[in-house]
Amino acid sequence: MAIITVENLVKTYTTYKRGSGFRETVKSFFKRKKVVVNAVNDISFEIPEGQICGLLGPNGAGKSTTVKMLCGALYPTSGRIEAAGFSPARDRRHYVHEIGAVFGQKSQLIWDIPPEDSFNLNRAIYDIPRSDYNERLANMTKLLDVADVVKKPTRVLSLGERMKCEFIMAMLHAPKIVFLDEPTIGLDVIAKASVREFIANMNKQGTTFILTTHDLDDVCELAERVIIINKGDKVFDGELEGLQHYLGRKKIIELTLAKPLTDETGLNIIERRSDLQITIEADMERVSIREFLQNLSTTLKITDISVKELPMERIIADIYKK
Amino acid sequence: MNAEYRGENTEYRKKHTHHGFGRVYLAGIGASMKSAAAYRVNFLLMNLFDLVWAVAAPLVTILIYGSGASFPGWTFWEVMLMQGLFELSSALCAVFVENIVWSTMNHVREGSLETVLLKPMPPILYMVSTSFRLDSFGGLLGGLVLTLIAAGNCEIMAISLPLCILIFAAGFAVNSAASLISAAASFKWVANSRLSEIRMSFENFGIYPVKIFPSALRFAVTFILPYAAMGCFPAEILLGRFDYINILLIIPAALFLMFAIWFYNHMIRLYEGVGG
Numbered sequence: 001m002a003i004i005t006v007e008n009l010v011k012t013y014t015t016y017k018r019g020s021g022f023r024e025t026v027k028s029f030f031k032r033k034k035v036v037v038n039a040v041n042d043i044s045f046e047i048p049e050g051q052i053c054g055l056l057g058p059n060g061a062g063k064s065t066t067v068k069m070l071c072g073a074l075y076p077t078s079g080r081i082e083a084a085g086f087s088p089a090r091d092r093r094h095y096v097h098e099i100g101a102v103f104g105q106k107s108q109l110i111w112d113i114p115p116e117d118s119f120n121l122n123r124a125i126y127d128i129p130r131s132d133y134n135e136r137l138a139n140m141t142k143l144l145d146v147a148d149v150v151k152k153p154t155r156v157l158s159l160g161e162r163m164k165c166e167f168i169m170a171m172l173h174a175p176k177i178v179f180l181d182e183p184t185i186g187l188d189v190i191a192k193a194s195v196r197e198f199i200a201n202m203n204k205q206g207t208t209f210i211l212t213t214h215d216l217d218d219v220c221e222l223a224e225r226v227i228i229i230n231k232g233d234k235v236f237d238g239e240l241e242g243l244q245h246y247l248g249r250k251k252i253i254e255l256t257l258a259k260p261l262t263d264e265t266g267l268n269i270i271e272r273r274s275d276l277q278i279t280i281e282a283d284m285e286r287v288s289i290r291e292f293l294q295n296l297s298t299t300l301k302i303t304d305i306s307v308k309e310l311p312m313e314r315i316i317a318d319i320y321k322k
Numbered sequence: 323m324n325a326e327y328r329g330e331n332t333e334y335r336k337k338h339t340h341h342g343f344g345r346v347y348l349a350g351i352g353a354s355m356k357s358a359a360a361y362r363v364n365f366l367l368m369n370l371f372d373l374v375w376a377v378a379a380p381l382v383t384i385l386i387y388g389s390g391a392s393f394p395g396w397t398f399w400e401v402m403l404m405q406g407l408f409e410l411s412s413a414l415c416a417v418f419v420e421n422i423v424w425s426t427m428n429h430v431r432e433g434s435l436e437t438v439l440l441k442p443m444p445p446i447l448y449m450v451s452t453s454f455r456l457d458s459f460g461g462l463l464g465g466l467v468l469t470l471i472a473a474g475n476c477e478i479m480a481i482s483l484p485l486c487i488l489i490f491a492a493g494f495a496v497n498s499a500a501s502l503i504s505a506a507a508s509f510k511w512v513a514n515s516r517l518s519e520i521r522m523s524f525e526n527f528g529i530y531p532v533k534i535f536p537s538a539l540r541f542a543v544t545f546i547l548p549y550a551a552m553g554c555f556p557a558e559i560l561l562g563r564f565d566y567i568n569i570l571l572i573i574p575a576a577l578f579l580m581f582a583i584w585f586y587n588h589m590i591r592l593y594e595g596v597g598g
Binding site: 075 | 356
């Protein structure tokens, strides 16, 4: 069952263009040029309950605007959103009981006091029964290993500790849907792993996650499905495996040669680290990997070979460029 | 889709519409007190400064009366009573409402208002509950001390206390409404600290007897933006010289507050955030 349904979602807003330099600054005092921005352009999708869906796109693609509309913080210009049975912007006050959000660059914790006190404020706001609150807090602090951290002032916490507390803040009221906007930005590998494990754990308990990130490892480790938005348009919507084959069934082959290459005919060399170390790209839709390697071994003297899938970064970058 | 989800179930709506504003407000005050306690020196200095400021505010009056001049019809202690009440009203606004201007401005400038919109309560109530300023308590204490000392030196009509409280509340409403309008204006007029200075310039009309103003201005501070309800009229009521036609000012005061709440909510609806 779809917990989020988005139909023909459009968001346009007006901004002002201002030139640089003294003359333009003075001019802008009297006359500013209006610019209409199509941030989101006729997007439709459905998210089933319990899914982790990655929302990807380059900077300024419209993904944060989409998430803000899904959270109810922005009114769509046109189109329809139904999430957990509500129209997010119209029924915001009821709807937000059902959602949580973690913004990697915007804190919900109160800076000068321990996270535990911020959690208490949320307990009052969401009217969480004391027993539920205590149980959830104990569970989450244990899962994230922050039992002592939540008692220290937020301002003295490391970024990783703070982010873990942001997760608790967003999930104490047991939301059905959680929006994550760059949740692992700036975190070290250990903190990232811990946060990802927490998300996976909560997802197993039925929480739906919408994950906006530039960290493809987050997507590869967590998301079953990916939606890519570019210039306000949806350019890909499918499973991670489908994304892997978006540019065709290509593979990356790293070769170490016994002697330098003399004839490059038929090879798509994408990197040449030295005369003896090259990386080529092969399209498995044109020729099977077995046949390709057989051909290589007849024309080249190879001492080492490594076959890899096309890196996700490359696929995403190609989609972004389109 | 489940009918309960859609909010068609009245029990569901009841459960999720009941915000317990008092409970949230107390939790917000608790958080503000803990925040203030985190910076003890700042907390003490701010309170001390506000206390000194509140007590020293009538300095001009002392100079005027010391030189033999006066506000016509007002003795020195009567003016002190009026200015004490004004300081009390102003400090009440500073403690309970005024900080919403800075909180809103910061949220708009940093594009973090989403964190407020995620809370299941009207944003205006959330902002007021979390904008409590304990470090303005000094002003409240100073205003109270000045009012009590001045009242002890005047002939007070205790029977008129309920009316005094009503008009004083109207003055508080006017000043609070002006804070809300300043806060709402910061959605479009981002990061402009002049907004508060403009508001305070208006507020200063409440610190003097209305009779010293030209008639048009007197009408304006009584029936358009009734700032006179902050200090002058409550003092006149306690001193038994209030013109009862001025009770009508509670209508424009209430309308002004309603407009301010509508305007704040309207600006929130227009909020479009900054780039993500």
